[in-house]
Amino acid sequence: xxxxxxxxxxxxxxxxxxxxxxxxxxxxxxxxxxxxxxxxxxxxxxxxxxxxxxxxxxxxxxxxxxxxxxxxxxxxxxxxxxxxxxxxxxxxxxxxxxxxxxxxxxxxxxxxxxxxxxxxxxxxxxxxxxxxxxxxxxxxxxxxxxxxxxxxxxxxxxxxxxxxxxxxxxxxxxxxxxxxxxxxxxxxxxxxxxxxxxxxxxxxxxxxxxxxxxxxxxxxxxxxxxxxxxxxxxxxxxxxxxxxxxxxxxxxxxxxxxxxxxxxxxxxxxxxxxxxxxxxxxxxxxxxxxxxx
Numbered sequence: 001x002x003x004x005x006x007x008x009x010x011x012x013x014x015x016x017x018x019x020x021x022x023x024x025x026x027x028x029x030x031x032x033x034x035x036x037x038x039x040x041x042x043x044x045x046x047x048x049x050x051x052x053x054x055x056x057x058x059x060x061x062x063x064x065x066x067x068x069x070x071x072x073x074x075x076x077x078x079x080x081x082x083x084x085x086x087x088x089x090x091x092x093x094x095x096x097x098x099x100x101x102x103x104x105x106x107x108x109x110x111x112x113x114x115x116x117x118x119x120x121x122x123x124x125x126x127x128x129x130x131x132x133x134x135x136x137x138x139x140x141x142x143x144x145x146x147x148x149x150x151x152x153x154x155x156x157x158x159x160x161x162x163x164x165x166x167x168x169x170x171x172x173x174x175x176x177x178x179x180x181x182x183x184x185x186x187x188x189x190x191x192x193x194x195x196x197x198x199x200x201x202x203x204x205x206x207x208x209x210x211x212x213x214x215x216x217x218x219x220x221x222x223x224x225x226x227x228x229x230x231x232x233x234x235x236x237x238x239x240x241x242x243x244x245x246x247x248x249x250x251x252x253x254x255x256x257x258x259x260x261x262x263x264x265x266x267x268x269x270x271x272x273x274x275x276x277x278x279x280x281x282x283x284x285x286x287x288x289x290x291x292x293x
Contacts, residue, residue, distance in 0.1 A: 015206040022199035071127035129276040136170035178226035189230040204228040227263030
């Protein structure tokens with residue numbers, strides 16, 4: 001195993017790699033030992049969709065940050081215009097302009113733009129009810145230009161494990177005491193303690209550790225993690241057996257887009273993350289206590 005997987009006594013990889021090993025050692029062997037890959041086909045794939053939406057959200061956040069603006073300042077019309085421009089700039093970079101190669105792909109690109117615009121509108125709405133605000137976008141650790149060092153752990157046999165990755169977004173609290181991890185997902189995502197324990201869902205926790213290291217290098221005072229959340233970049237379909245009115249349809253969509261993850265069991269922190277109770281699946285009882293259901 002050392003000869004197969006390590007180089008200079010270093011075992012390097014993303015957290016996804018090590019989750020794969022925990023889930024299926026043979027799959028890990030096939031991909032990282034034998035280095036088997038699927039044959040590349042000239043077609044737009046789910047990975048390309050995710051990359052484009054991630055790039056649009058990153059570029060949107062970096063543009064606002066460079067201009068010294070907050071997300072809550074952006075009107076719906078301005079956000080739609082910025083998003084349309086970014087999609088137009090970024091789409092040609094995917095697979096030799098595949099999204100511009102046919103009328104079918106151009107129509108798909110329009111639908112992707114709608115998804116990006118609705119996702120940005122939702123993030124703007126969350127920024128209006130949160131005391132956490134986007135501060136860091138697509139920050140790499142362990143690889144790429146400007147990356148911070150990887151997460152490093154000593155192994156037996158004088159070997160070392162180096163975990164690399166990219167954090168989609170880090171939000172900082174207005175009071176400067178906490179940070180929040182946001183990970184964008186175009187598909188379904190969830191986190192539970194059992195899968196974390198068995199090493200099957202380590203991504204958010206890994207990003208939290210890397211963000212802590214990053215902020216320790218840039219912030220004067222240590223910051224505590226307030227939580228880690230998945231943020232869906234999709235336009236979900238809802239199934240009903242009747243024709244819902246606008247209010248019911250909106251509530252059902254909001255439920256589908258609720259951000260799963262973990263936050264501190266602290267009322268003040270929860271209220272700071274989402275004072276509306278719309279974006280994270282946490283509620284309070286009538287007496288103000290945390291509802292643990």
